[in-house]
Amino acid sequence: MSENKGDKIERVLGIYTKLMNGYLVNKAEEANNYGVNERSIQRDIEDIRDFMEGSSENSDIINSVIYDRIDKGYRMEQRCKMKLSNSEVLALCKILLESRAFTKKEMKEVVDRIIYCCVQKKDQKLITDLISNEAFHYVEPRHRTQFTDIMWDIGQAIKNCNYIEIHYLRMKDKKVVKRKVKPLAIMFSEYYFYLTAFIDNEEIRKGFDVINDSFPTIYRIDRIKEFKALDEKFHIPYSSRFEEGEFRKRIQFMYGGKLQRVKFKYFGRDIDAILDKLPTAQILSEENGVYTVSAEVFGKGIDMWLRSQGTLVEVIC
Numbered sequence: 218m219s220e221n222k223g224d225k226i227e228r229v230l231g232i233y234t235k236l237m238n239g240y241l242v243n244k245a246e247e248a249n250n251y252g253v254n255e256r257s258i259q260r261d262i263e264d265i266r267d268f269m270e271g272s273s274e275n276s277d278i279i280n281s282v283i284y285d286r287i288d289k290g291y292r293m294e295q296r297c298k299m300k301l302s303n304s305e306v307l308a309l310c311k312i313l314l315e316s317r318a319f320t321k322k323e324m325k326e327v328v329d330r331i332i333y334c335c336v337q338k339k340d341q342k343l344i345t346d347l348i349s350n351e352a353f354h355y356v357e358p359r360h361r362t363q364f365t366d367i368m369w370d371i372g373q374a375i376k377n378c379n380y381i382e383i384h385y386l387r388m389k390d391k392k393v394v395k396r397k398v399k400p401l402a403i404m405f406s407e408y409y410f411y412l413t414a415f416i417d418n419e420e421i422r423k424g425f426d427v428i429n430d431s432f433p434t435i436y437r438i439d440r441i442k443e444f445k446a447l448d449e450k451f452h453i454p455y456s457s458r459f460e461e462g463e464f465r466k467r468i469q470f471m472y473g474g475k476l477q478r479v480k481f482k483y484f485g486r487d488i489d490a491i492l493d494k495l496p497t498a499q500i501l502s503e504e505n506g507v508y509t510v511s512a513e514v515f516g517k518g519i520d521m522w523l524r525s526q527g528t529l530v531e532v533i534c
Contacts, residue, residue: 241290321357362439384443402461466496474516483508485529
């Protein structure tokens with residue numbers, strides 16, 4: 218006796234709806250509910266699988282029907298085509314915790330969301346356990362400031378080329394100063410997020426170490442006490458645009474200043490660590506394991522780094 222086509226459609230749609238709503242589908246239970254044998258339910262599930270495979274070709278989401286051996290039933294598993302692997306999520310969480318970029322509350326929320334959104338439910342506890350000790354002993358930055366909303370607003374101003382007005386806590390005298398600037402980029406380095414921006418006011422620029430500096434001023438975002446995006450627009454020609462990637466290659470500890478070239482001898486064993494730290498570095502010579510290195514850098518941050526190397530480095534010029 219042939220099966221009524223309408224009954225099959227209704228049954229398949231019913232099973233499909235259950236799967237999409239997160240329910241477990243048991244073949245024996247569904248066979249009993251619809252008055253058919255388990256082979257019919259199995260064919261229905263295969264039809265649903267075929268439909269999902271075809272519909273995922275033009276979508277960023279892949280829906281798969283899998284058999285759960287523990288719960289003894291079929292369930293829906295949804296994932297992104299560009300989903301991170303478990304090892305990538307673990308590495309990302311480790312990097313985030315090491316960055317110490319956020320308050321403890323913010324860091325926990327960010328890490329938890331990454332694990333929840335990117336890792337299958339059965340593996341979430343494993344990832345959480347692998348980072349639990351670091352998360353428990355996480356030390357938040359001393360400023361304890363939540364600034365992600367301001368950072369997003371700054372990003373919008375950069376995209377739209379709007380001037381911004383900030384009240385900024387200056388470190389050298391703990392004074393809050395008002396600045397109107399052209400925001401250029403948001404950067405991260407050594408625990409902090411920074412805004413790079415141009416100041417138009419020549420009176421203010423007179424107090425700078427490099428008066429005619431054609432490169433941006435650097436502000437730590439957590440020290441921005443007030444922020445306002447202005448309606449006034451600015452324009453920087455494409456040929457003169459700020460390239461944060463090139464800027465980052467030449468700056469240490471986010472200390473601005475004039476462009477210069479340094480030359481030093483390196484007596485350590487791991488020259489790769491030096492070349493990774495200073496992307497513009499070039500090996501000029503090597504003799505008996507001693508390297509002579511030259512690098513193009515901005516500002517005074519390089520002096521701090523060179524001193525931190527102790528006897529491993531000898532500055533030539």
